[in-house]
Amino acid sequence: MTHKKIFRIVTYTLLIAGLVVVMLPFWYMVVTSLKPQSFIFEMPPRLWPSQVTLKNYIVALNKDNFGLYFFNSLFVAVISTVMTVFVSSLLAYAFARLNFPGREVLFYLLMIGMMIPPVMLIIPQFIVAKHLKLLNKSIGLILVYVSMNLSMQTFLLRGVFKDIPRELEEAAIIDGANNWKIFLKVILPLSMPGLAVVTIFTFLYSWGEFPWAHVAMNDTAKRTLPIAIALFQSQHLTEWGQVFAASIVSMIPIVIVFVVFQRYFIQGVSMTGLKG
């Protein structure tokens, strides 16, 4: 055998070994969600269910209200994403293309947002939200999610907008377009990959966010999935089948989003070092 061949075999062996380590917990989660409750603590634990049932899914989605929490999450994540894309592209356009006094200062102020540990802000955000009567409301989650994402996404989009050749705008200006028209008709359509990156990251963040939702949302009917799953587990310590059934259902949107937009996603990570 040649040197190269051995090298290839070692490469594939290591990659597949790594794959097993990474995927095994997910596999075990799927298998557990399909087991009847009496098999949850079976010994030896099986990696292939001896009896398959969808009962955990049916109970989780109906009786345990995870269907409702799924829609709460979807509502919060979609609105947060749309708002973040809109508000941060407005900001990014101003920083990339408009001239106004204090532009640099404002931009650096915004960039501080990338350095603050997010959980540090939870206490004062709670107090602010309380004063503004935003606690226990979906809008309270949405406004904080948008705010927490603004710095990073504006930074990213400002870079994207700056790369658009000015000649394309000049043609529109000659046609009598104002800034708003240029923004809508020239800048945004030419920045689709960048906007896709912002969309994916904000959606993932809003879908999985836990610390803020955990303190700001006590109303049972308005819970999002992460808090609903965590609280369900702490109240039903042994019903792992239902916990994992709910978890798997909650993973479906992000896996779809991820697989569909994989190309932009990897590009976004490489471009900005954004954390998923």
Added chain:
Amino acid sequence: MIKSKKSLRQIAIATLFILPGLLLFVTFVIGPMFYSFRISFYDWNIVKPEQSEWLGLDNFTRALADPIFRRAVLNTIIYAIVTVPGQMVIGLIIALLLNQDIQGRSFFRVAYYLPVITSWVIVSLLFEYMFSGQAGLINFFLRDVLHITTENILWLADPILAFVPIHLLGIWKGIGWTAVVYLAGLQAIPKHLYEAAEVDGAGPVKRLFSITLPLMRPTITFLLVVLTIGALNAYISNLLLTDGGNPLDLTHFVLTLMYEATFTKLDFGYGAAISYFLTTIVFIVSFIQMRLVRKKFEY
């Protein structure tokens, strides 16, 4: 006159573009940052803020003298010392493996990335179940397959062993992201450098240490700083696996302690002081790292 009219118009337009974002940012990010600083000097009364009692630096000195806080700082630092190099080394290996001409590359990339996009809540519960003391998969593996132990290990009942699942989870969840960032760095290295080194008779190990790592210095610095900040901010895994501090408040991270002080004991001033300590540590550590890495690779 005409010029100033024009610049006024420009300011007006810019304001319209900036206002929505700025309003949100000031209300929910910058404002809270300063507000939190103020709270940390008070015995803050959440119901009647005007009755809050000024304490000066008491909240800060109290934290420094508190053995639970000190233990939490130690736990957090150990978590960073274990999980950051863990992610960086394993992530680098995966990136090097994936950076070759192999089949199924994007499949591997998606698979390794799955833990990254999964919510911390879900993966924390998953690890709790796998490390369960009753009949967990890990105990079964150690006892019946490897025969390392004869009895089930109660991971989460022990203040030291509880960190095994927490540390493993931290590494497991982060390697996909780390690998993707490395991959971007690797792809920026010109191919001809490797070809030249190969002609000179440099083996793969030599090439790794004399070409790849030195040229990836910016990527390595970036990862070191970002992963360390992330590790110091770790919170959800600990909160769910140990209920924040169990047993005996020995397993806290700084943030689980902050959470407990604030939202369980309603001691907002103390919680705010703790969060400012953490922020200070984060800034100092990232500053030192950026300097150290710069020095180490300069020749």
